Amino acid sequence: MHMKTFDIFSFAIKYLKDQAFGRLVKALKNVETNDIHYVxxxxxxxxxxxxxxLRKAAEKAGIKGKxxxxxxxxxxxxxxxxxxxxNRDGNSNKTFSETIKKGxxxxxxxxxxxTADLTVHERxxxxxxxxxxxxxxxxxxGTANDQAYIEISARCFY
Incomplete structure (x- = not known):
C-alpha cells in the first residue's frame, strides 16, 4: 500500500491531537477544542x-490556522x-532565566x-x-552519527 507523505503527516498530527485532547478532557473535564492553541x-x-x-497537513487534521x-x-x-x-549559582530553586544577567x-x-541546530540568544x-x-x-x-558509526565499524571489522 502506498500513501502520500502529506496524508501520513496529516494522519500523525490528527492522532496526536486527538490523544492530547482526550487526555485534557479526562484531566480537566471542561476543556473545549477552542481552548487549545497548538504549537x-x-x-x-x-x-x-x-x-x-506542515501547516496544511495540520489543517487537514482538524487544527484551524488561527x-x-x-x-x-x-x-x-x-x-x-x-x-x-x-544550580548554576548554587541555588536550585531558581530558573535558568533568573540566573543569567541582562546582556x-x-x-x-x-x-x-x-538535525543539529545552533543559535545564539541574548537576555x-x-x-x-x-x-x-x-x-x-x-x-x-543522532541518525547521521549512528550511520557514520555503522560505516566506520563496517570498514574496521569487515
Missing part, C-alpha cells in the same frame, strides 16, 4: 515550503530552558535525531530574548 516545532533548516506543507503556531526547535528549546530549575549571550544547541535589559545569530546547522543529528 508544532520544526528543525531550523526547514524552508518556508516545508512549513507551509489555533496553530509553527515554531523553530531551537527557539522552543531556548524558551523551555528559561523555566528549567538550575548575557548564550548558545542554544538543539541536537535532534535528524536584553527588559528581560526579553533576542536572537543574536540566526539558527544554522545541518543534517548532523
Amino acid at each position: 508544532l516545532t520544526v528543525p531550523a533548516i526547514w524552508d518556508d515550503q516545508a512549513k507551509i506543507f 489555533d496553530l503556531t509553527i515554531a523553530l526547535e531551537p527557539e522552543t528549546a531556548s524558551i523551555y530552558c528559561q523555566e528549567l530549575r538550575t 548575557t549571550k548564550y548558545v542554544v544547541v538543539d541536537l535532534g535525531g535528524g 536584553l535589559l527588559d528581560d526579553s530574548l533576542e536572537e543574536v545569530l540566526p539558527p544554522s546547522g545541518g543534517n548532523w543529528g
